Amino acid sequence: MARLSLLFTLFLAGLTPILASLLNNAVQPHTEQVNHAPNNATALAKSLALPAPLCFPSLGFSAPASLPVDNSLWWCDPATEYAFVGFSYEVTACQSRQQLHKEFRDIRQHFNSRYVRLYGFCDREGFYDDIVDAAWANTLGVHALIWFGFDGSDIWISRRDTLLAALHANPLAKFVTRVLQFGSEPLFDNVLPHDQLAEQVMLAKANLSSLGIPVTVSELAFGYQERGGAQDVLDAIDSINIHMLPFFSQQASTSDQAWPLVLQDLQFFIDNGSGKKMYFDENGWPSVTSPSVQPNSPDAVADVPNEHGYYVLLDQHCEDLKTVVGGGVGWFAHIYSDNQEPGYGIYDSKGHMKFPFAPRTHC
Numbered sequence: 032m033a034r035l036s037l038l039f040t041l042f043l044a045g046l047t048p049i050l051a052s053l054l055n056n057a058v059q060p061h062t063e064q065v066n067h068a069p070n071n072a073t074a075l076a077k078s079l080a081l082p083a084p085l086c087f088p089s090l091g092f093s094a095p096a097s098l099p100v101d102n103s104l105w106w107c108d109p110a111t112e113y114a115f116v117g118f119s120y121e122v123t124a125c126q127s128r129q130q131l132h133k134e135f136r137d138i139r140q141h142f143n144s145r146y147v148r149l150y151g152f153c154d155r156e157g158f159y160d161d162i163v164d165a166a167w168a169n170t171l172g173v174h175a176l177i178w179f180g181f182d183g184s185d186i187w188i189s190r191r192d193t194l195l196a197a198l199h200a201n202p203l204a205k206f207v208t209r210v211l212q213f214g215s216e217p218l219f220d221n222v223l224p225h226d227q228l229a230e231q232v233m234l235a236k237a238n239l240s241s242l243g244i245p246v247t248v249s250e251l252a253f254g255y256q257e258r259g260g261a262q263d264v265l266d267a268i269d270s271i272n273i274h275m276l277p278f279f280s281q282q283a284s285t286s287d288q289a290w291p292l293v294l295q296d297l298q299f300f301i302d303n304g305s306g307k308k309m310y311f312d313e314n315g316w317p318s319v320t321s322p323s324v325q326p327n328s329p330d331a332v333a334d335v336p337n338e339h340g341y342y343v344l345l346d347q348h349c350e351d352l353k354t355v356v357g358g359g360v361g362w363f364a365h366i367y368s369d370n371q372e373p374g375y376g377i378y379d380s381k382g383h384m385k386f387p388f389a390p391r392t393h394c
């Protein structure tokens with residue numbers, strides 16, 4: 032009790048980053064000794080009404096002078112991570128460390144992002160260390176990705192082992208890596224039978240348990256549904272990372288009419304996802320069609336106003352997304368630039384914004 036009131040005094044006095052780090056370090060042994068003390072950062076922050084700078088990667092975060100021993104008191108309450116959380120960012124170009132720094136700074140500072148969700152693959156040695164470096168420097172959490180690809184090969188196994196090893200080797204990795212995804216759309220693409228995918232998730236969770244890094248699969252509702260629900264995968268994953276791409280619905284028309292389509296897919300996860308935290312991590316509407324981006328409805332419209340309109344729709348439904356089970360739905364914009372996935376970028380291929388984009392980060 033004495034300790035709690037001391038902490039409260041510190042809070043009232045205004046926590047500097049150094050005090051914040053002392054607090055992080057002080058609380059851990061303390062909570063093990065006192066039965067009624069809150070047992071995690073979320074509960075602690077709530078009980079003391081601590082300000083945002085204490086949790087990563089809140090918009091007010093300032094880095095502590097020293098890092099805690101582990102990430103158990105590190106992350107923001109998932110219930111604060113609804114609305115716009117950041118961008119999908121394709122890494123198949125194997126961006127230089129310098130370019131990652133520049134674009135991650137833009138992602139954070141221009142758009143108030145809290146996360147980047149990696150997409151695609153880069154097999155350059157040390158690439159994930161560059162991601163960690165740029166993410167840490169710009170206060171971005173990372174949804175990392177083991178990329179299966181579409182060629183049916185086993186290269187994902189070496190990618191998995193490389194990434195797991197990097198997560199263990201880089202001491203900052205566990206402070207920026209919010210979740211490890213298997214993706215993209217391994218069920219829809221049928222790269223592994225669902226029971227084997229569930230097993231891979233369990234193995235990765237075991238591998239990362241000492242680091243406190245959760246594991247998920249990046250997938251469409253339809254990917255689960257066409258595999259009989261793949262309940263074993265849904266049960267294995269820690270958070271639900273959803274591909275929300277209503278342009279491909281057989282009922283698609285313009286993006287301002289897409290909310291019922293969003294709800295339809297979301298309802299599957301509400302019904303069968305055991306209340307886990309949910310993200311729309313591959314989430315957007317294309318501005319052009321191409322051989323690989325073809326609608327399944329004759330009325331579906333792909334153009335810049337409809338790409339923009341989809342994000343306007345999500346902003347209009349901020350309160351609805353906030354109240355979804357699991358702490359609300361956080362959404363990523365897919366994707367940062369047309370250079371990454373043509374037609375889906377917020378920026379065009381010359382680096383100009385295609386439409387005004389300043390989505391809500393809370394409501």
Ligand SMILES: *[C@@H]1O[C@H](CO)[C@@H](O)[C@H](O)[C@H]1NC(C)=O
Pocket residue numbers: 070071072073074
């Ligand atoms: C943290 O505490 C809150 C409130 O008691 C609880 O809902 C949540 O599940 C806990 N999270 C973890 C990771 O233990």
Ligand SMILES: *[C@@H]1O[C@H](CO)[C@@H](O)[C@H](O)[C@H]1NC(C)=O
Pocket residue numbers: 191192193195196237238239
């Ligand atoms: C995790 O996996 C990597 C890559 O396969 C391996 O090098 C490492 O020893 C594993 N660690 C644990 C704790 O299982």
Ligand SMILES: CC(=O)N[C@H]1CO[C@H](CO)[C@@H](O)[C@@H]1O
Pocket residue numbers: 256259260261299302303
């Ligand atoms: C595979 C599947 O759809 N499983 C269940 C998901 O939730 C709905 C609604 O509760 C059930 O009807 C499904 O059987």
